[in-house]
Amino acid sequence: MAAWGQRLAGVRGVLLDVSGVLFDGAEGSGVPIAGSVEAVARLKRSRLKVRFCTNESQKSLGDLVRLLQQLGFDISEGEVTAPAPATCLILKERGLRPYLLIHDGIRSEFDQIDTSNPNCVVIADAGESFSYQNMNKAFQVLMELENPVLISLGKGRYYKETSGLMLDVGAYVKALEYACGIEAEVVGKPSPEYFKSALQEMGLEAHQAQ
Amino acid sequence: MAAWGQRLAGVRGVLLDVSGVLFDGAEGSGVPIAGSVEAVARLKRSRLKVRFCTNESQKSLGDLVRLLQQLGFDISEGEVTAPAPATCLILKERGLRPYLLIHDGIRSEFDQIDTSNPNCVVIADAGESFSYQNMNKAFQVLMELENPVLISLGKGRYYKETSGLMLDVGAYVKALEYACGIEAEVVGKPSPEYFKSALQEMGLEAHQAQ
CATH class of the missing domain: 3.40.50.1000 (HAD superfamily/HAD-like)
Incomplete structure (x- = not known):
């Protein structure tokens, strides 16, 4: 736990993947991965900035966010970096x-x-x-x-x-x-430019994010 | 011409590609490439052994040979190495x-x-x-x-x-x-084993074929 605490020292924000991390997709729908709805809620209650960074390219940003909201996630379009x-x-x-x-x-x-x-x-x-x-x-x-x-x-x-x-x-x-x-x-991921633009939108440097 | 003659010294056989060399395919049919029907006929009248070596994998061997015969080529199934x-x-x-x-x-x-x-x-x-x-x-x-x-x-x-x-x-x-x-x-081509099996069927070594 000490090592984990050290690793988080100086961290001011978290970039979260979406598909396969928050939820598994299915034809036109999906199911949340166990614990992920609560994890996002806890992160948002913490002092950390939270942003979602996805390679989702089958759904428009609006459709993706609507689906995630229906699945119980606290998320809005402005919080998502999409390709x-x-x-x-x-x-x-x-x-x-x-x-x-x-x-x-x-x-x-x-x-x-x-x-x-x-x-x-x-x-x-x-x-x-x-x-x-x-x-x-x-x-x-x-x-x-x-x-x-x-x-x-x-x-x-x-x-x-x-x-x-x-x-x-x-x-x-x-x-x-x-x-x-x-x-x-x-x-999109894994392009460094893509991560950088997500960080810019959070107002953070790379070493300040996990 | 002398260089060409030297290059052919010792050559006893010719491996011919088919699609894009003898003919250009079209939906269910094709057209001979200019001069190719006569070239095959001349090779067959020469002292050289002739074999056809194709990567054709949309048509069965029988269908391919029938098409080539219809286009005017002197060819039979036994003369073709197909994948x-x-x-x-x-x-x-x-x-x-x-x-x-x-x-x-x-x-x-x-x-x-x-x-x-x-x-x-x-x-x-x-x-x-x-x-x-x-x-x-x-x-x-x-x-x-x-x-x-x-x-x-x-x-x-x-x-x-x-x-x-x-x-x-x-x-x-x-x-x-x-x-x-x-x-x-x-x-199939460009696998060396594939060329070797075509040569074996001609009874030739690699240096004896063009």
């Missing part, structure tokens, strides 16, 4: 028009993005939308670009649902990287 | 029962293979059958095995059809390799 809003900022900054290989559940996040005549591909956890036809379209868009840009929302290998393990976006990123001979830019 | 028959030999030798992530067009090649209670995955150019559901099933089979075995018919990045470039099996192999943390065994 889709971060990606939209990058697209606008760099004048990129994406072909979106994404789940329908997150499409509304890109409503303000010009997707005509694509000059990049954005790939997220598309689930059933990872059809051969959609993957091949993304591949063809990339192969026709002089400087192919592939932006990936996370790079996870798999995640757990109540029904079992599920292939995550990282597998499909590897497929396109290999086919096109390119490397994706990852928005 | 599906080679894979069936490996499965039988090692007592492997595959989950088949393959195109329906090649399923008949595996008629004699026990696919109950799978203890490996065989992946080929499945085309539209590369659905998320089928990929996830292959992933789950591999993750449940103590020693996951993934056998891939070729490892191509993409191939050309008359309609454009198409993602090949290699991309999907990379996806499963990354998700499961494993490495696939490749049956």
Whole structure:
């Protein structure tokens, strides 16, 4: 316990993962992981700042937060760092028009993005939308670009649902990287920039957070 | 020309690729590449032994040869080294029962293979059958095995059809390799064993073939 106390010395905030840590997803729903609702409540009653940092890319931020609230979590949209809003900022900054290989559940996040005549591909956890036809379209868009840009929302290998393990976006990123001979830019964990932006939103430095 | 003549000194046979070299495929059909029908005919009239070595894994050997004959090529099944028959030999030798992530067009090649209670995955150019559901099933089979075995018919990045470039099996192999943390065994080009077996069938050593 002493070692644990030492380790927490100077810590002023906590970044919490969401899927697989707070809850296990299921088709359109999910179940809280035992003890997690109470753990979040206790952290929020403590002196620590709390922020949620997710790679969730099947649901819009609004849908994710609504689901977590229904499951009993004390959480609001402003407390969550999510990859889709971060990606939209990058697209606008760099004048990129994406072909979106994404789940329908997150499409509304890109409503303000010009997707005509694509000059990049954005790939997220598309689930059933990872059809051969959609993957091949993304591949063809990339192969026709002089400087192919592939932006990936996370790079996870798999995640757990109540029904079992599920292939995550990282597998499909590897497929396109290999086919096109390119490397994706990852928005989301484990990208250091992503953690930094979550810390900025908390007003903390890296050594002040767990 | 002298250099070319020197290079061919001692050559007694020629291994010919098929898809993208003799013909470009199209949905259920294809078109010969200019000059290739005559080139095969001339090789066959020469003193050289000729064999066809393909990674084709969407069509059965019979269907592939029938298509090539219809396109005007002088070819028979016995002259072709193809990955599906080679894979069936490996499965039988090692007592492997595959989950088949393959195109329906090649399923008949595996008629004699026990696919109950799978203890490996065989992946080929499945085309539209590369659905998320089928990929996830292959992933789950591999993750449940103590020693996951993934056998891939070729490892191509993409191939050309008359309609454009198409993602090949290699991309999907990379996806499963990354998700499961494993490495696939490749049956087909560029595996040296595959070329060796084609040479054996010609009765030639590697230095005697082009």
